[in-house]
Amino acid sequence: MRTKMILKFPKAVTNEPITYELIKKYDLRINILKADINFKLEGHLIFDVDGNSKDIAGALEYLENLGVEADLITSTINIDSNKCVSCGLCTSACAVKALHLNREDWSLNYTELKCVGCNLCISTCPTRAITNTVW
Amino acid sequence: MKTYSEINEKIKAGKAVVVTAEEVVEIVKKIGKKKAAEQIDVVTTATFGPMCSSGAFLNFGHASPAIRMESITLNGVPASGGLAAVDTYIGATEESKEEGYEYGGAHVICDLIAGKTIKLKATGKGTDCYPRKEVERELTLEDLNEAYIYNPRNCYQNYAAACNMSNRTLYTYMGPLLPNLSTVTYSTSGTLSPLLNDPYYKTIGVGTKIFLAGAEGFVAWRGTQFNSGAQRDENGIPLGTGGTLALIGDMKQMDPNFIAPAVYEKYGTSLFVGVGIPIPILNEEMIDHVSVGNDQIYTNILDYSVSDGPKPVVKRVSYAELQSGSVEINNKVVRTAPLASLKKAREIANILKDKIEKGEFTITEPVQFFDTTSITKPMKKED
Numbered sequence: 001m002r003t004k005m006i007l008k009f010p011k012a013v014t015n016e017p018i019t020y021e022l023i024k025k026y027d028l029r030i031n032i033l034k035a036d037i038n039f040k041l042e043g044h045l046i047f048d049v050d051g052n053s054k055d056i057a058g059a060l061e062y063l064e065n066l067g068v069e070a071d072l073i074t075s076t077i078n079i080d081s082n083k084c085v086s087c088g089l090c091t092s093a094c095a096v097k098a099l100h101l102n103r104e105d106w107s108l109n110y111t112e113l114k115c116v117g118c119n120l121c122i123s124t125c126p127t128r129a130i131t132n133t134v135w
Numbered sequence: 136m137k138t139y140s141e142i143n144e145k146i147k148a149g150k151a152v153v154v155t156a157e158e159v160v161e162i163v164k165k166i167g168k169k170k171a172a173e174q175i176d177v178v179t180t181a182t183f184g185p186m187c188s189s190g191a192f193l194n195f196g197h198a199s200p201a202i203r204m205e206s207i208t209l210n211g212v213p214a215s216g217g218l219a220a221v222d223t224y225i226g227a228t229e230e231s232k233e234e235g236y237e238y239g240g241a242h243v244i245c246d247l248i249a250g251k252t253i254k255l256k257a258t259g260k261g262t263d264c265y266p267r268k269e270v271e272r273e274l275t276l277e278d279l280n281e282a283y284i285y286n287p288r289n290c291y292q293n294y295a296a297a298c299n300m301s302n303r304t305l306y307t308y309m310g311p312l313l314p315n316l317s318t319v320t321y322s323t324s325g326t327l328s329p330l331l332n333d334p335y336y337k338t339i340g341v342g343t344k345i346f347l348a349g350a351e352g353f354v355a356w357r358g359t360q361f362n363s364g365a366q367r368d369e370n371g372i373p374l375g376t377g378g379t380l381a382l383i384g385d386m387k388q389m390d391p392n393f394i395a396p397a398v399y400e401k402y403g404t405s406l407f408v409g410v411g412i413p414i415p416i417l418n419e420e421m422i423d424h425v426s427v428g429n430d431q432i433y434t435n436i437l438d439y440s441v442s443d444g445p446k447p448v449v450k451r452v453s454y455a456e457l458q459s460g461s462v463e464i465n466n467k468v469v470r471t472a473p474l475a476s477l478k479k480a481r482e483i484a485n486i487l488k489d490k491i492e493k494g495e496f497t498i499t500e501p502v503q504f505f506d507t508t509s510i511t512k513p514m515k516k517e518d
């Protein structure tokens with residue numbers, strides 16, 4: 001399965017080689033979408049993860065035992081369908097084509113799996129229909 | 136040949152044949168121009184795009200004691216104090232003093248239409264007839280006497296697409312333009328667009344009744360920067376910008392689904408306005424015009440990184456190409472993205488079609504026609 005994983009970890013574990021372990025032990029194909037350590041030395045990591053569901057479950061348990069808050073998320077953005085007017089301008093920002101216009105009815109389509117969380121669409125959207133749901 | 140009143144009689148009897156400007160292209164391909172001109176009475180056109188040249192006239196009624204409002208804000212957005220005591224014009228692009236372009240005149244207008252409460256604050260110097268110097272009120276649209284949208288310019292006949300050849304992102308009214316020719320943005324509803332279906336303004340003129348954001352509105356005047364004398368192609372379509380329309384309509388009848396504030400990053404506020412215009416098929420010539428398809432409508436892609444003087448034309452493309460999602464420029468496949476919502480435009484064209492079919496919306500003969508010789512001048516040079 002392919003999904004996104006968000007990790008929030010306290011100061012104590014910022015030295016732990018988490019990514020290495022996830023790849024090595026749980027055989028996950030990992031793509032780091034966002035990595036961030038704040039001034040309190042608390043870390044945030046968002047991965048795009050590909051692996052079998054048993055390994056992903058194992059990885060979640062491993063993280064929990066380390067004291068890391070780990071959650072699976074499908075998307076880092078949300079599109080408010082009440083605000084969206086289907087203008088399509090956000091598709092100009094989306095290099096990976098996660099956002100695209102249906103050429104039949106010209107509605108906006110969003111493919112969560114393709115999204116790499118770059119956030120470029122957020123400031124591009126003129127109706128401010130797109131928000132970041134994670135950070 | 137049909138007359139306005141003949142068509143209106145059919146509309147009132149519920150017998151008018153009405154199709155959208157998209158549908159007519161296919162119909163003409165099937166049955167030919169002659170038959171189509173005989174059978175079709177009205178073609179509906181529509182657009183839903185951002186138009187900066189928008190705003191609204193509002194009248195608040197007099198307070199007691201009365202004030203001559205000279206400095207006015209609505210939800211913190213400045214409105215004109217240059218009209219009579221309690222009249223104002225709020226421009227769509229005017230920005231909030233606190234929130235900047237994230238909340239502008241367009242938001243005030245749409246909040247009013249949505250029935251929300253807005254805050255009026257005004258001051259005046261105080262006169263013998265208007266002694267009051269300050270007023271503050273929470274108001275809704277219902278509390279106003281008159282509230283009507285007046286668009287000095289809308290419905291551009293044709294508009295160039297935008298790209299960016301430089302190596303930095305440009306923030307423009309055509310949206311953020313990514314560097315190194317990464318995207319092309321364009322703003323049109325193409326074959327549905329009103330003035331592309333009546334390129335010589337044979338049926339659209341002063342007094343034409345239209346759909347304006349859900350209300351029955353009117354073409355008030357020619358729009359600003361009316362460039363009807365532009366060079367045209369064999370279908371009569373201006374090669375660059377052509378005619379424009381000034382529109383008017385009652386905010387109290389408007390529907391928030393067809394008007395929305397727009398914010399363009401590091402550019403400012405604008406207003407999406409939904410417009411629908413019926414075109415009566417008076418004769419075969421009108422069928423010629425309405426049957427032009429997206430593959431026959433061309434526009435230029437301009438390089439917006441050149442800001443002084445005319446922007447260079449990078450490529451001339453058809454709307455069919457723009458709408459396909461990508462165009463090829465200098466051997467590079469560049470993705471295209473619209474600014475105007477074709478989905479909304481279609482919805483409007485269909486609503487208008489429905490209203491005419493049901494006899495709820497009749498067509499009007501213009502009381503004055505537009506010329507085809509006007510040229511928009513640049514600003515006068517410094518002496």
Ligand code: SF4
Pocket residue numbers: 079083084085086087088089090091108124125126127128129130
């Ligand atoms: S830019 Fe915003 S309003 Fe336009 S299609 Fe995308 S999400 Fe919808």
Ligand code: SF4
Pocket residue numbers: 077093094095096097098099114115116117118119120121122
């Ligand atoms: S966040 Fe980036 S990748 Fe995801 S939809 Fe928006 S532009 Fe596309």
